[in-house]
Amino acid sequence: MAELKATMAADAKLEMWSYALGFTPMALVKCAIDLQIADVIESHGGSMTLPSLSAALGCSPPILRRIMRYLVHRRIFTHTASTSSYSQTPLSRLLMRGAADSMAALVLLESTPTMLAPWQRLSLRAHQADGSPFEDEHGRDLWGHGDANPEHSKLFDDGMSCIAAASSAAVVEQCPGVFDGISSLVDVGGGDGTALRILVKAFPWIRGINFDLSHVVGVAPPCDGVERVAGDMFVAVPKADAAFLMSVLHDWNDEECIEILRKCKEAIKEKVMIVEAVIGEEEEEDGDKYSDVRLALDMVMLAHTSGKERTLKEWEYVVKEAGFSRFTVKHIKAIPAVIEAYP
Known part of the structure; x- marks a missing residue:
């Protein structure tokens, strides 16, 4: 019984690490979209080596290798050791901006400072009968903010288009x-x-x-x-x-x-x-x-x-x-x- 409790406690601590670092997957997916990694790999036949990918993206090979290592770990891309190449997956193709079923716009919307900031106020929402953390943060509701900020409105419309x-x-x-x-x-x-x-x-x-x-x-x-x-x-x-x-x-x-x-x-x-x-x-x-x-x-x-x-x-x-x-x-x-x- 003591050994089981110790295992459960260790598992709980390991799981809590995933919450403490929970922003990491979103940040790395956004990074992949910003760099257009999936688009470039697709344009080169769906598979590229690190040197070729680094040259095409204009990125530092050591930095890109670390980014790709994480994305491969999350199954967003695959890596073939024998050819030392990175390849597309169904997940990575959803990050291509030109794809018909792309979800890139939704990720870009939800990862903006505008949409992330209200989450910091979520605990305060538990004490409010109405309103929203977004309105508290930005001084107007989601639609009023979009009306006053055309650039964000475009991001919002593009993100909603993914869902639609x-x-x-x-x-x-x-x-x-x-x-x-x-x-x-x-x-x-x-x-x-x-x-x-x-x-x-x-x-x-x-x-x-x-x-x-x-x-x-x-x-x-x-x-x-x-x-x-x-x-x-x-x-x-x-x-x-x-x-x-x-x-x-x-x-x-x-x-x-x-x-x-x-x-x-x-x-x-x-x-x-x-x-x-x-x-x-x-x-x-x-x-x-x-x-x-x-x-x-x-x-x-x-x-x-x-x-x-x-x-x-x-x-x-x-x-x-x-x-x-x-x-x-x-x-x-x-x-x-x-x-x-x-x-």
């Missing part, structure tokens, strides 16, 4: 039936239009309306079949057969969510589609490979917004309080689920 692309593709592949009979769809808080571009390509009979704040849709790229409309979802939502909200309602508290959903209900004929995480009860989270990301996203909401990721009971509350008669939940093999709310 992955989630939209999962919905199209696993839940295509939710779009049957829908001829017009308003994407509420649609950002740069990434989700709608994917949806109207998959379902060309849909006329899309990308609806967001003026400084967001004003720089969104044009797309055939998609109309860009500027406005405030707390005031009114453009009319359509259905409304689509992806990674929007988790940014707001219950009262704000209810108000947004009421505005959507006033605007639609058929239903509101909500693509968001559904947090399982503690006993339901075991064995779900997406649960860690969902719970981490809930902490992101705690640091950056007044919102939260919701359990099924919490979703039922806001949907019914908004006046919807019923709702269904379709769980998919992805971080979000698809919630359909009917008037």
Whole structure:
């Protein structure tokens, strides 16, 4: 028994080291993106030796070797001893800025000083009934800060585009039936239009309306079949057969969510589609490979917004309080689920 306790104590100390140095993986992935390591290796056939990679990047070989050693240890790249070369992996390809499924923009957003600083205030949030550490740190909420800082707004939109692309593709592949009979769809808080571009390509009979704040849709790229409309979802939502909200309602508290959903209900004929995480009860989270990301996203909401990721009971509350008669939940093999709310 004493030996078991000693082993558990040693394991606990080792695990605590991972928390003390927890910023390291993010910092090194950001470093890889900044140096464009994955892009350069891909442009050279997917594999390069250290001297060739150092020359192409203009980096010090000893320093780059240490960086690559860590990235190989984290399985982001592989190293072949016989040829002394570094090669791409599915993880490293997600860091390529030009890749269709790249997640580089999301890493670059979350690793900015703007997004990191509020985490230092997270303990203070435990004593506040409302507000957010982001607002405390920057003097305005996430959207007000973006409006006043176009460069950060672009980073934010690009990061959200990563999430929208992955989630939209999962919905199209696993839940295509939710779009049957829908001829017009308003994407509420649609950002740069990434989700709608994917949806109207998959379902060309849909006329899309990308609806967001003026400084967001004003720089969104044009797309055939998609109309860009500027406005405030707390005031009114453009009319359509259905409304689509992806990674929007988790940014707001219950009262704000209810108000947004009421505005959507006033605007639609058929239903509101909500693509968001559904947090399982503690006993339901075991064995779900997406649960860690969902719970981490809930902490992101705690640091950056007044919102939260919701359990099924919490979703039922806001949907019914908004006046919807019923709702269904379709769980998919992805971080979000698809919630359909009917008037």
